[in-house]
């Protein structure tokens with residue numbers, strides 16, 4: 738059974754994961770309107786992943802006798818300055834998520850809730866990967882600068898990366 742403190746903290750994390758999903762979805766839609774199909778498919782997939790992070794939390798809270806609350810969300814921005822600005826925002830956002838996950842881990846230790854502590858380790862590793870990927874992408878975009886041809890190839894690579902990840906995920910699911 739979850740303590741009220743842990744249950745509230747997990748519900749706060751549910752809000753953050755849901756708003757991340759919504760935020761990345763807004764970025765995906767904007768990128769699609771800019772003709773950046775590779776970037777937008779990457780962002781659509783990223784939005785889905787965040788929704789999965791939210792669902793995982795809701796189910797965990799419910800399994801442990803709490804109630805996972807589906808939150809209402811603020812309207813995310815509709816336009817973005819550039820692709821680089823989008824990925825810089827993602828990196829900043831993911832760093833915030835990491836620090837919130839770390840706070841959550843801290844709460845579970847203080848509450849001696851080792852089951853939730855164990856459950857959260859998946860999020861700890863996921864954040865390492867997500868931050869590293871966002872940082873790599875921002876670095877690439879810095880190299881590209883204002884070069885339109887560079888952006889074209891970047892978009893193509895992002896599309897290829899998304900397809901490769903989707904195939905790997907499908908393979909993993911089949912193997913289970």
Ligand code: OFO
Pocket residue numbers: 754757787790831834860863864867
């Ligand atoms: Fe990218 O954040 Fe979820 O956990």
